Amino acid sequence: MTWVSLNSIMNDSIDQLLSDRHLLPDQDDADLFAKAFEFQKIVGASRAMGIYPYFQPLECNLGAEAQLKGKKVIMLGSNNYLGLTTHPKVREAAIEAIKKYGTSMTGSRLLNGTLELHETFEHEIAEFLGKEAALVFTTGYQVNLGVISALANHNTHVYLDKLNHASLFDAVQMSEARPIFYKHLNMNDLEKALARTPLGKAKLVATDGVFSMEGDIAPLKEIASLCQRYKARLLVDDAHAFGVLGTRGEGSSGHFGVSDQVDLIMSTFSKTLASTGGFVAGRAEIIDYIKHFGRSMIFSASITPGNLAAARAAFHIMKAEPERVHLARGNANRLRKELLAMGWDVALGETPIISIHVGNDLTTLALWKDLLEAGVYVNPVVHPAVDKDKALLRVSTIATHTTAHLDQALEAFQVVGERYGLIQKQAAHASG
Ligand SMILES: Cc1ncc(COP(=O)(O)O)c(C=O)c1O
Incomplete structure (x- = not known):
C-alpha cells in the first residue's frame, strides 16, 4: 500500500467517523447496516497501523498523569482544568x-x-x-x-x-x-x-x-x-x-x-x-x-x-482556591511560549487549550502516535472536525501539571518535531 493511498484511506475513514451522518451520501438504501460494514473495512486499516486515536482505554487516570497499556503518560489531553477529579x-x-x-x-x-x-x-x-x-x-x-x-x-x-x-x-x-x-x-x-x-x-x-x-x-x-x-x-x-x-x-x-x-x-x-x-x-x-x-x-x-x-x-x-485558575493558564502560557520558540506553528492565546497547527491529517496522527510512545498524551484533531489541511494537535494543561511534566513534554515535542521536519534541530543535537 502506498503512502498516498493510505493517506486517502485515512482521510476517508476519518471523514466517515466524524461526519455529520446527514451529510454522508445515501449509499445504503437497501441495507441499513451497509455503511457500518463498509466503515469497518476502512477503519480497520488505521487500527492495524496503530494510528487510530479514539477510545483509548486508560487503566488509571490521576489527572496530570494517566496509564495506558501499562505505561505512564503525561495527560495533556483532558479538560480537567483545575486538576480536581482526584481531589x-x-x-x-x-x-x-x-x-x-x-x-x-x-x-x-x-x-x-x-x-x-x-x-x-x-x-x-x-x-x-x-x-x-x-x-x-x-x-x-x-x-x-x-x-x-x-x-x-x-x-x-x-x-x-x-x-x-x-x-x-x-x-x-x-x-x-x-x-x-x-x-x-x-x-x-x-x-x-x-x-x-x-x-x-x-x-x-x-x-x-x-x-x-x-x-x-x-x-x-x-x-x-x-x-x-x-x-x-x-x-x-x-x-x-x-x-x-x-x-x-x-x-x-x-x-x-x-x-x-x-x-x-x-x-x-x-x-x-x-x-x-x-x-x-x-x-x-x-x-x-x-x-x-x-x-x-x-x-x-x-x-x-x-x-x-x-x-x-x-x-x-x-x-x-482561585490560584488554581491561574495555575492552569500559567502552565499553558509556559508550554505555548516554549513550543513557539521551538518552531511549532502554535496559535497565540491565553487559555489552557493550546492549538498546534500541523495541516495534514496523516502527519497529525503520526505525531499523536509518536508523542504517545514518548509518554505524552495529546489529542489529534483532523478533518472534518476542522477544515481540510487544517489538522491540529490539541494540547491542554491543568493546574496540577508540574514543571517536570512540562519539561518532559517539551523534550518529546522537540524530538518528534525534528523527526517529521516540522521544527529545526536544536543546536546541541545538530552539533552532536
Ligand atoms: C463547548 C462545549 N459545550 C458543551 C459540551 C457538552 O458538555 P458535556 O460533556 O457535559 O455533555 C462540551 C463538551 O465537550 C463542550 O466542549
Whole structure:
C-alpha cells in the first residue's frame, strides 16, 4: 500500500467517523447496516497501523498523569482544568452523597429526581455568576439541547459561530429554528447576518465562550453590543471558560465584564468541575420556563447524587482556591511560549487549550502516535472536525501539571518535531 493511498484511506475513514451522518451520501438504501460494514473495512486499516486515536482505554487516570497499556503518560489531553477529579474532598463528597442518597435518582428532575442538593447548588451557581437563577442538567450537551429547544422554534433565527460546539448545532436542529452561521469570531459577518433578519423573527446569538479545539476566546463585548443593537438574546457556552477565565474562574463574561449583558450562561460539570452534568443561569422567569419545556431535562434521568455532589465540592474548591485558575493558564502560557520558540506553528492565546497547527491529517496522527510512545498524551484533531489541511494537535494543561511534566513534554515535542521536519534541530543535537 502506498503512502498516498493510505493517506486517502485515512482521510476517508476519518471523514466517515466524524461526519455529520446527514451529510454522508445515501449509499445504503437497501441495507441499513451497509455503511457500518463498509466503515469497518476502512477503519480497520488505521487500527492495524496503530494510528487510530479514539477510545483509548486508560487503566488509571490521576489527572496530570494517566496509564495506558501499562505505561505512564503525561495527560495533556483532558479538560480537567483545575486538576480536581482526584481531589480528596471531591472524592469524599461523591462517596458521602452515594451513602446518603444512593447511586441514582431513577427518574427525571420533573418527577422524582430533584434533591434539595440540586436546588442548593443552583442557588450557589446563580449567586456566583450574578444571575437570578440556575438550572442543573444531567450533561452539558443536554443543557444546550434543553435551552435552545425550549426557547427557539421555526420562527427563530439562531446565529452561530462556525466553530461552535456540536451541541449548539444539534440543539438548533432539534428546535426547528433557522441556523445562521457566521465566520469564526468575525463580527462583521455576524452584524451583516443580524441586519438581514426579516421583521418578526426572534433572534438568538449562541457562541462558545472559549472554543474547544482552538482555545481562542469569543469577543463577548462586541457580541453583546451587537445583540443589544439588533435586539437579539445572547447565550454563551462556557464549557471551556468556567473555572478558566476571570479572576475567580467565572468564565468569559466575567473576563470581559459583560455578565449583565449575557442573557444565558451555560457550562458543564464535565471539565473544571470534575464530574458530569451541567447548568444554565439567567433570569428567574426564563430559567423556570426552560425547567418546564427543556425536553432534554424533562425526558431524561436526573444527574446522579454522586456526580452532583462531586461537582459542588469542586465548585467550592474553585472558589476557595482561585490560584488554581491561574495555575492552569500559567502552565499553558509556559508550554505555548516554549513550543513557539521551538518552531511549532502554535496559535497565540491565553487559555489552557493550546492549538498546534500541523495541516495534514496523516502527519497529525503520526505525531499523536509518536508523542504517545514518548509518554505524552495529546489529542489529534483532523478533518472534518476542522477544515481540510487544517489538522491540529490539541494540547491542554491543568493546574496540577508540574514543571517536570512540562519539561518532559517539551523534550518529546522537540524530538518528534525534528523527526517529521516540522521544527529545526536544536543546536546541541545538530552539533552532536
Ligand atoms: C463547548 C462545549 N459545550 C458543551 C459540551 C457538552 O458538555 P458535556 O460533556 O457535559 O455533555 C462540551 C463538551 O465537550 C463542550 O466542549
